[in-house]
Structure formats: structure tokens, C-alpha cells
């Protein structure tokens with residue numbers, strides 16, 4: 001199933017993250033894509049907030065992975081630097097762990113991922129607006145059904 005949303009401001013991104021946080025489950029995998037500055041880390045910040053994470057979430061671009069404790073553990077990855085590697089064994093435990101894995105630039109490690117994940121694709125429209133395409137099947141469809149067309 002695919003849904004498309006226009007995020008008219010960061011407030012909409014916050015609200016969308018809230019809906020996702022309401023539906024989290026152990027082992028959830030969220031793949032994020034979109035150009036630099038399109039809102040992947042910003043979405044993750046709001047998701048963390050709604051998951052009860054108290055620590056400040058920073059971009060893990062140079063560390064590959066940061067973990068946070070909330071209602072469930074949040075594993076925030078940015079695999080941009082793995083573009084030419086494509087696989088990183090150390091990430092396996094987190095991707096297939098019992099927390100929520102959020103992966104910026106997930107297409108770079110697509111071979112490591114299960115077929116069924118929730119993907120969010122951000123497109124820059126202007127300084128405050130973004131288009132968002134949300135895709136998922138199986139256990140993720142329930143979440144997609146909650147998003148109005």
C-alpha cells in the first residue's frame with residue numbers, strides 16, 4: 001500500500017511522527033530516503049520525542065548508529081557512508097533487534113534489509129513544505145490505513 005502526504009510545515013512532520021510512534025512495535029524497521037535537508041533526521045527527532053526519548057537526538061552521519069531509550073529502544077542509523085560498501089555486519093543486531101530501527105539512506109543497504117519494511121520518501125518542495133510517500137505491506141498496512149488520503 002502507498003500513501004502520499006503533503007507536509008505543509010514541520011508541525012505536520014511532528015504530527016505524522018506522532019502517528020507512527022503510536023503504532024510502534026518491537027522489530028519495526030523504518031527506511032528513510034530523500035535528498036540532504038529533506039527532513040529525514042527531523043522526522044526521526046519527532047519520532048523520538050513521541051516515543052518518550054528524553055535525550056537530544058543528533059544526526060548519526062559520522063557514527064553510523066546512535067541508540068536511544070524510549071518506550072522501545074530507538075536505533076537511529078545513517079548509512080550514507082556505506083554507499084560503496086553496501087553491508088555492515090555490526091548493524092545486523094540492531095536491524096533485527098527488538099527495538100525500532102530508523103535508517104536514513106536505507107537504499108544503500110537494501111540487501112541487508114527484510115522485504116517488508118515501512119519506507120518514507122521525503123521530497124523538498126520549499127523551505128517549509130515537503131512531500132512524503134509512505135509505503136509498506138503486511139504488518140505495516142494497518143498504519144497506512146490510518147493515514148487519510
Ligand SMILES: Nc1ncnc2c1ncn2[C@@H]1O[C@H](COP(=O)(O)OP(=O)(O)O)[C@@H](O)[C@H]1O
Pocket residue numbers: 007008009010011012013034035036037038039040041042043104127128129130
Ligand atoms: N515540513 C518539514 N519537515 C521536516 N523538516 C523541515 C520541514 N520544513 C522545514 N524543515 C527543515 O528542513 C531541514 C531538514 O533537515 P534534516 O532533517 O537534517 O534533513 P536530512 O536528514 O534529510 O538531511 C531542517 O532544518 C528542518 O528544520
Ligand SMILES: [Mg+2]
Pocket residue numbers: 040041042059078104
Ligand atoms: Mg539526516
